[in-house]
Amino acid sequence: MEEKEILNEVNGSGKDKARRILMYIGWGLSAVLLVCGIMLISRVMKLNVLTTPYMVILIASVIVVTGVIAFLQKWMVSGIITKIIAIAMSVIMVIGSRYLGATSKALDKMSGMKTQIDNVCVYVLKDSTYESLDDLKDATFGISQTLDRTNTDKALDMIVSEIKTSLVPKEYQGAMQLIDALYNKEVDAIVLNSSFLSVFEGVDNYSDVEDRIRSVWSADIKTDIVDNNNNNNNNEEPTSDPYDQYKNFLYGGDDVFTLYVSGIDTNGSPMVNRNSDVNILITVNTKTRQILMINTPRDFYVPLSISNGVKDKLTHAGCYGIQVSVDTLEMLYGVNIDDYIKINFTGFVDVIDELGGVDVYSEYDFMPRHGTQHFTVGYNHVNGTEALGFVRERYSFGSGDRQRGKNQMALIKAMINKCVSTDTLLNYENILGAVSSSIATSMTTDEITGLVKMQLSDMKGWDIQTYSVDGKGDNLMTFSLTAPNYVMVPTQSTVDMAKEYLRQIYAGETVQVQ
Numbered sequence: 001m002e003e004k005e006i007l008n009e010v011n012g013s014g015k016d017k018a019r020r021i022l023m024y025i026g027w028g029l030s031a032v033l034l035v036c037g038i039m040l041i042s043r044v045m046k047l048n049v050l051t052t053p054y055m056v057i058l059i060a061s062v063i064v065v066t067g068v069i070a071f072l073q074k075w076m077v078s079g080i081i082t083k084i085i086a087i088a089m090s091v092i093m094v095i096g097s098r099y100l101g102a103t104s105k106a107l108d109k110m111s112g113m114k115t116q117i118d119n120v121c122v123y124v125l126k127d128s129t130y131e132s133l134d135d136l137k138d139a140t141f142g143i144s145q146t147l148d149r150t151n152t153d154k155a156l157d158m159i160v161s162e163i164k165t166s167l168v169p170k171e172y173q174g175a176m177q178l179i180d181a182l183y184n185k186e187v188d189a190i191v192l193n194s195s196f197l198s199v200f201e202g203v204d205n206y207s208d209v210e211d212r213i214r215s216v217w218s219a220d221i222k223t224d225i226v227d228n229n230n231n232n233n234n235n236e237e238p239t240s241d242p243y244d245q246y247k248n249f250l251y252g253g254d255d256v257f258t259l260y261v262s263g264i265d266t267n268g269s270p271m272v273n274r275n276s277d278v279n280i281l282i283t284v285n286t287k288t289r290q291i292l293m294i295n296t297p298r299d300f301y302v303p304l305s306i307s308n309g310v311k312d313k314l315t316h317a318g319c320y321g322i323q324v325s326v327d328t329l330e331m332l333y334g335v336n337i338d339d340y341i342k343i344n345f346t347g348f349v350d351v352i353d354e355l356g357g358v359d360v361y362s363e364y365d366f367m368p369r370h371g372t373q374h375f376t377v378g379y380n381h382v383n384g385t386e387a388l389g390f391v392r393e394r395y396s397f398g399s400g401d402r403q404r405g406k407n408q409m410a411l412i413k414a415m416i417n418k419c420v421s422t423d424t425l426l427n428y429e430n431i432l433g434a435v436s437s438s439i440a441t442s443m444t445t446d447e448i449t450g451l452v453k454m455q456l457s458d459m460k461g462w463d464i465q466t467y468s469v470d471g472k473g474d475n476l477m478t479f480s481l482t483a484p485n486y487v488m489v490p491t492q493s494t495v496d497m498a499k500e501y502l503r504q505i506y507a508g509e510t511v512q513v514q
Helices: 002-047 052-074 076-110 149-163 175-183 194-200 314-320 322-333 348-354 384-392 401-419 422-436 445-457 492-506
Strands: 115-125 141-144 170-172 189-193 213-224 256-264 278-285 290-295 301-303 311-313 339-344 358-362 378-382 439-441 463-468 471-477 484-490
Touching: 002 052, 002 076, 052 076, 076 422, 076 439, 076 445, 115 149, 115 175, 115 194, 141 149, 141 175, 149 189, 149 213, 170 175, 175 189, 175 194, 189 194, 194 314, 256 322, 278 322, 278 492, 290 492, 301 322, 301 471, 301 484, 311 314, 311 484, 314 322, 322 339, 322 492, 348 384, 348 401, 348 422, 358 384, 358 401, 378 384, 384 401, 401 422, 463 492, 484 492
Parallel strands: 141 170, 141 189, 256 339, 290 463
Antiparallel strands: 115 189, 115 213, 256 278, 278 290, 301 311, 339 439, 358 378, 471 484
């Protein structure tokens, strides 16, 4: 009998010891959960996307859940269940913190665009024997008298420093005369901003210029972008906290603001100056919950802000810098643009591939000039390269550039639809990295997260209205080229209608595009 009692005591003490160990493990897991919760809260606070009420709920939830899990460790069954919950929640919080950290880094990389890059090159004929600057020490150089002269002079100084030989370049009026001089062998090499090669697109006898010349030297020259300080469209008094969610969201002091979306088609950084093939104004009224999107065709024939009244294609404004595009559109529509977003569509090849391809809707059956995929009417699954062929094509359509603009919007819509799918979470960081390498914006991180915060505080939907100005095709002289070039002469009634829609949305009236 005594032996049995002793065994019971031993077994009882063993069970108590096991319970205590499990309880200590549970408390340890609770501590880990609390640390993970604090890490998540700090990430959310840094990202600044939640309003104060939501932050209070998040903090309270972490404290309460951790406390409840720690308290329930006193009992065996509930303790085991809550241990599993604690482990699962800790893993989720760590993953969430990692995603938030990656998001914060991506926003920092994309936002606050203050500089632009001009890629200036030394070009020679493709069949020449010149291979490097050293081969050009005794060569004759050509430059433009006025075209991008500041960057050209900077490049010349760099060239002189590298070859240690003084240069007296021949000067020509513009890019076309400079190319002619190289073709005719009046000079051995020319110094030209690479962005201006794109202005020869579609020009007779010059459209193959990139196949006839090659670069033997290049330099990326960075310059500061002059801020136009337009963050007060309605002349309202700026608020000290434009992200106050308890009243009305204010962007730089305004409840109505306009963003400019510029799309370029090139390899490399979106900060490089290039033709702007996509030109969309997005005007947002946070009170009426309306968004107005106005598309302006790339070939629109308008005076540039730097051309002293001489007309040019709108797309060419991008060669002179993003601010020239901004100023030119402000002149056209009489509206102040608060910020701009610059997208490199070529870089979106990587984004689409990381997404595993997207399903894009085509309104036409066609085969792109520069592509391998034949598109049929309806949804087509495409990878990055195939998608690029889809958004580049315009010659297959009777409406030309107008349809290309629609296809670009269709691809963006397809990407958004894929991004909100659960599959995206499995490759979130790679996708975010590809996106941040393809987009640059003058918006600050606080302004971007402020927009997110506004939406989270009021989950009402948005009424999105879209409009595109129109015109008629013609061949006319342009500021950037002293030769006839295909342009779209604006139909003034469509421009006037766009102005009226802008007036309505700024006045707080309901916009209904006809």
